[in-house]
Amino acid sequence: MRDLKKQFEVNPESTHLVEIGHQVDLKCVPPTGMPPPRVYWLRGGQMLQSDTDVLVTSEGHLLIGQARPQDTGNYTCVAENIAAKRTAAASQIVVYEMGDYPPHEITLGTRLQGILNLGAVISVEKSAT
Numbered sequence: 001m002r003d004l005k006k007q008f009e010v011n012p013e014s015t016h017l018v019e020i021g022h023q024v025d026l027k028c029v030p031p032t033g034m035p036p037p038r039v040y041w042l043r044g045g046q047m048l049q050s051d052t053d054v055l056v057t058s059e060g061h062l063l064i065g066q067a068r069p070q071d072t073g074n075y076t077c078v079a080e081n082i083a084a085k086r087t088a089a090a091s092q093i094v095v096y097e098m099g100d101y102p103p104h105e106i107t108l109g110t111r112l113q114g115i116l117n118l119g120a121v122i123s124v125e126k127s128a129t
Contacts, residue, residue, distance in 0.1 A: 002083035004033035012062075012077055012091035020097050024064040024071070030079030031086055037079035044073050067095045 009029035018024045030037045039060035041048040050056055054071075055063045060079070064071055072095045077088040 002034060002081070004037055004079065004081050004084040004086060005031035006086065007031055008077070008079070008086065008088045011088045012075070014089065014091060016091065016093045018064075018067045018093065018095055020069065020095055021066050024062075024067050024093055026062040026075060026077070026091055026093075028060045028062065028077035028088055030060050030077070033079070033081045033083060035081050037081040037086070039077065039079050042076040042078060045076075048075070064093075067093070069095050069097075071095050 008031055010027050012026040012028050016024055016026065026041075028039065028041075030039050039056065041056055041062050048054065048056070048062070053065045053068070055065070057063060060077065062075060062077070071093055074090045074092050076090045079086045079088075
């Protein structure tokens with residue numbers, strides 16, 4: 001019997017803020033399936049290749065050893081087997097330099113939005129829906 005459940009066991013967090021040179025760990029636990037799915041990551045819609053700074057673990061997590069400015073972007077975990085292909089919600093990584101304080105508007109979940117001024121207090125308000 002071939003199948004792939006619809007829901008990921010663990011979805012990556014929607015937004016990660018990381019200082020240059022620090023590690024990022026996006027956790028993604030794929031849905032169960034038969035046969036077990038292959039897990040890979042997309043960055044900006046393109047398949048991400050492992051290199052010396054970027055690693056996809058055997059569990060499907062994405063590790064960036066030392067974040068660089070060019071690592072800023074949207075990352076998506078994908079699980080695929082012969083039966084189906086499932087895509088998790090995208091996760092945004094924002095890499096910043098300490099002392100660099102541009103405001104970044106980020107979405108937190110689906111109903112919360114906040115303006116984050118790096119190095120300042122985070123203010124989050126619930127949007128009326």
